[in-house]
Amino acid sequence: MKIINGGVCAAKGFKANGIHCGIRKNHSKKDLALIVSDVPATAAAVYTQNLVKGAPLTVTKEHISDGIAQAVICNSGNANTCNANGIEIAEAMSALVERYTGVAAKNVVVASTGVIGQPLNLKPIENGMAELAAGLSADNGAAAAQAIMTTDTTAKEVAVEFTVSGKTCRMGGIAKGSGMIHPNMATMLVFITTDAAISREMLQKALSQDITNTFNMLSIDGDTSTNDMVTVLANGLAGNPEITAEGEDFNSFMQALNTITVQLCRMIAGDGEGATKLLECIATGADKEETAKIAAKSVICSSLLKAAMFGADANWGRVLCAIGYSGADVDVAKIGVSFRSAKGTVEVCRNGAGVPFSEEEAKEILLQNEIEILISLGDGPFGAHAWGCDLTYDYVKINGDYRT
């Protein structure tokens, strides 16, 4: 498997585009994305567990209830959530896709991201559709990645090439972060495309399994969004024998999917609102996988630790504290903590108590922009990874007046 360019258009038969249509006031920010497959694709999705759900999710769920989708339309600048006419607008967006691309409205995945509770005006979307559809191209994946951004500072796309039964397949994805990120059995907006042939059941299985170790182990700020969604469209154009059961081919697919999702997790965490650092907590030595996951996620969710990481302060007591209140069944007397980055590794706690360390060395390690927090929980065989970011002045600034 190798990392390749092309993002959501890396796989055969996918075209995309992204434009500024006018939902956002800032003309330099794209706000409408479209992804279309040449042929109908097998589709799988996972959604937010928030009881407050965006209207686009309801419509998408209905549209892919038959396991088929052929296009994705997504606007930024407005979440189309908690609006009286939300469903109507999301259906109208699907109808516009049909009118301008020929893809049946019932095969359209609809998504919206942005502020909650303000009616979404269809007019700019209507006005922009001709331009959006005309620009659909296998070279425009990056434009789609840009058009789904909200407070993200960088577009997020990744693609891989892999092999299924000797056939070369490709898979790519785009994502938007970067606040209200604390997925719960679902995730933020992620659209993944592949030309691999895979059955509807196995595609959903692959996605549902994968997210438990990827997007569900990611947190920017503890707030689970109303509009979280990941979809995968698999159009089968690679020509591999369809994956219909577990086995070597399914494993190859899972590995490709995991490469995409881990990379997107890292991109989302590293570009968390206001973030200056990507934090990765790596738990080892747990008796159960669940224990490792609970502990690792609690560490990267701690506001106190996140602020300490911003300040490059090796305040490991906050790591222990976060493990202690996580609910994970751990023996505190066995916990070890180290911090690692490109500048080296410093051990700060062993067997639940501090060990002497050089504050200067720790500071140098923590001043890097990718920090690993290594927690060993004992002698067990299980581990977990979780991703997050530091808590900064800019997080407060961005969210102190998001709507203006």
Added chain:
Amino acid sequence: MKIINGGVCAAKGFKANGIHCGIRKNHSKKDLALIVSDVPATAAAVYTQNLVKGAPLTVTKEHISDGIAQAVICNSGNANTCNANGIEIAEAMSALVERYTGVAAKNVVVASTGVIGQPLNLKPIENGMAELAAGLSADNGAAAAQAIMTTDTTAKEVAVEFTVSGKTCRMGGIAKGSGMIHPNMATMLVFITTDAAISREMLQKALSQDITNTFNMLSIDGDTSTNDMVTVLANGLAGNPEITAEGEDFNSFMQALNTITVQLCRMIAGDGEGATKLLECIATGADKEETAKIAAKSVICSSLLKAAMFGADANWGRVLCAIGYSGADVDVAKIGVSFRSAKGTVEVCRNGAGVPFSEEEAKEILLQNEIEILISLGDGPFGAHAWGCDLTYDYVKINGDYRT
């Protein structure tokens, strides 16, 4: 019942003092507090549920296992947690109290607050004990309140006078906040004293019941401390017939206790690290009390909403979002949201969707320093209160480099 002065010394037979002994480098900050009852008192306590527990809690739990305590010693500047010799140091602190006041070491409540994982030096405490004990006085409750402060900007004390079977009783308390506050079946450091006579069982019952609606409904930053503890000492010197069962007298006692704890909650939340505003979420209309509590607490825990409140931004979508992911069993289509302060009330959401409102009016309301977030969940009879604060630049600043 009326609010009176005197804090932890308002009740008969309690003396206190607080000094700077040298645990903290800043000479103007007191760091050692002592509270002593003239006679042994009935004692009750609740403790943090964090698996990582401060050594002082272990020692205190042992000391009051017989339901009796007569003194409280508490230092700030160091939590005496995750240290190899923590228990030894906490026992030594109790022994110092015995040496200087005559109160048996086994009747001493010991507490420490500050940084985790750095050995606590007994020397400054030893050196300060003579001065600390010599200054014990019924007029020095405020000094004790000051000496337990960490990043608190104001000392927190309150007292009330109430009546039990015709006898005048008094109760007072002190507390420290102000970060790592997200009590879980326990709370931060709070010491309450009363001269009411009450049995050990009823005292523990009163405390355990009360905190479920007070300290457990408080959050500054989502981090449950390792050193949380509330203790109540009741020395019986008011001369009321001992409260040994539920009934009118117990209700009077509960009411006094609740007045103390709600005031301390408000003080702690309003003085949260970096906070500029006290937030109170008032839930009504729930079918079950638990539903109201879960929803209200989720709202005041949301980083996004807390940042919006800092910016005086009526971004009610974040309130709905936080209710939606809270796990509370609510019907989103019935949720209403209003913001209220000394400047008035503004309704922003009804039946799960936005209602038109004046942004100017909302801004004026939200610029106040005490904000009520009113959430109505339906037609049920249950409600709840939760307390928190806004998320500000200063929270990040304070916690970006806490140890230096």
